[in-house]
Amino acid sequence: MERFSGSERFSGPDALMFNMETPTTPMHTLKVAILDTRRRGRPVTLGELVDVLPDYLGMFPRATQRVQCAPGRKARPFWVADEDFDVADHLDEISLPAPGGRAQLDAALSELAVHQLDRSRALWALTLVHGLAGGRQAVVVRVHHAVADGLAALNTLMAATSEEGGVVEVAPVRRPHTLPSRADLTRSARRESRSLLAAIPRVMSTFARAARIASDTDAAEHIPRPLTVRRTSFNTPSGGERVCASGGIPLADVQRIAVALGTTVNGALHGIIAGAMRSELADRGDDLTHRSVTVFGVCRDLASTRTRGNEIATAAAYMRTDIADPVERITATAESCAAAVGRRKKVGFEMTDRMSTYTGRLAPTFRNLAAHRAPRIMNTITTANMPGPRQTRWVGGVEVIDWISFALAIAPADVNLTTYSYAGTLSMGLIATPESMPDPHRFLRRVAESLDEVHAALSDRGLLGGDLVRGDR
Known part of the structure; x- marks a missing residue:
């Protein structure tokens, strides 16, 4: 791809995120850092941020x-x-x-x-x-999903902070010597x-190969087929509020x-969330005989240190809200999650990159037309689960005691639960529309209750000993 000084064309996945935005579908995520300034002895001021951030x-x-x-x-800017650029315009x-x-x-974050x-x-x-309790503060960064996916955002946090007592190296903004003209950009776009x-035959070959892999997988019965999910109250028509x-x-x-069930943290977590979904759906009078489905992102390379771009592809897995037994529910949900991740890795990421490059605005247009009309949808809920730092991060004498991420509420799957591990806690950010999730705090309480239910069931069967860790839930 041709680049000019200080410029670069959107990738297909970045353009997809950019074009998905409408007046009622914001496409920026929220990254929230809770600050404890007690060691520093004084709060952070806006003036300090204006002075320091450009460095x-x-x-x-x-x-x-x-x-x-x-x-x-316009499809790929x-x-x-x-x-x-003036940093003060962004603060x-x-x-x-x-x-x-x-x-x-959370009320402020909703706005x-x-x-x-x-x-x-x-x-x-x-x-x-x-004004946070205990004299704490928060930094809330709104960043468009076209700029960064979850891994890039996490890497940004890591690069902008340090371990306790560490130092973040200065990296001032550098102005480009020249900027491309509109004619330069047009010529570049035409060449691309x-x-x-010329690459269309290769793209079709990639698509056919991915389809063969998907159809040949041994785990096909554990992975939902596209557009076969029944709507629930999680997927009711909604507006622009969050x-x-x-x-x-x-x-x-x-x-x-x-460990007790021989699965992954990701599988166990999704099984716990499935328990919360089952309770929520039951209270709303939804049919519990059908499986729910989640869509989550799978990173191309979790070891990457990139701080920009979207290099994820989605995977769909069953959330076994149809199973009453909590242990069986987790086992079945975890099995589906593992199968979905395995298939995604076999299929690879090239097809997602290439297809999003070609489709431009088609996928967003289709979503806008079908989101509130299609009788079958892709998923009931959207989830994400990312491993984060084991210890709290610091900026000088300021400790980041919590880091929370809120992703996107996109119809028809308006409920989105993002989880990052941070300093021993699975930190959760739930964003939804009020139509699809009237009481989001109650749903997070249900997640904690589902954890308790699973622990009790495993203990009763002699599969788990000891008490739960009692943290701030």
Whole structure:
């Protein structure tokens, strides 16, 4: 791909995320860092951020790039250096009402979740939140999904922070010497279009190979077929509002369950979430005889240190909300998750990259037409689970005591639960529409209750000993 100084064309997956946005479908995620400034002895101020951030944004090229389209080539724009970049344009601050607890923070996040980013500037914004209980603060970064997927966001956190007592190296913003003209971008896009046309036979071959692998897998019975999922109350038609809820469960508890059942943390976690879904669906009067389905992302390379871009492909797995027994539910859900991840790795990531490059706006257009009309959908809920740091991270004398990620609520699967492990906690960020999840905090309580239920069932069967780790849930 041809690049000019300070510019780069959107990849297919990045363009898909960019084009998916509508007035009622915000496509920015929320990354929330809870700060404890007691060692420092004073709170962080907005003025400090304005002064300090430019010394480090050079680590993150997208932080100072804006979107520019070549005439007639709007499906895949270019990232171009923002010659008018001013960090102050991306920063603001708010104060929470008393008592400054989770409920007040989550209410503020619900508002930020629908405050869409200015497309004439770099696609991120930072809000400094004052008034948290215990004198704490929060930094909330809104970042468009076209900029970064979950792994890139986690790597950004790691690069911008250090271990206790460590130092983050300075990386000031560097201005490009020259910027491409609109004619330059148009010529580049035309050359790439010719290359894409020539590559169509290879793309079709890649698609056929992926289809053969998917059909030949031994685990086909454990993986849902596309567009076969029945709608539930999680998938009711919805509007542009969003609700957020944050919480967490101890990582050690889920690890012990995973070991007891011979599965992965990811499988055990999804089985626990399936238990919460079963309780929620039962209370709403949904039919529990059918399986639910989740879609989650599988990273191309978990060891990558990239801080930008989307290099994930989706996998679909059964959430066995149809099974009453908690142990059987986890076992069956975990088996489906493992099969889905295995198939995704066999199929590979090339097809996702190539197809999203060609489809441009077709997938977003289809979603807009079918989201509230199609009788069958792809999934009941969207989930994500990423491994994070084992110890808290620091910025100088400021400790980041929690890190929470909220992804996207996209119809018809408006309920999205993102989990990152952070310093011994599986930190959860739930975002949804109020129509699909009227009480998101209750749902997170159900996750904790499902964990308790599984632990009790395993203990009764002699498969697990000891008490649960009692953390802030």
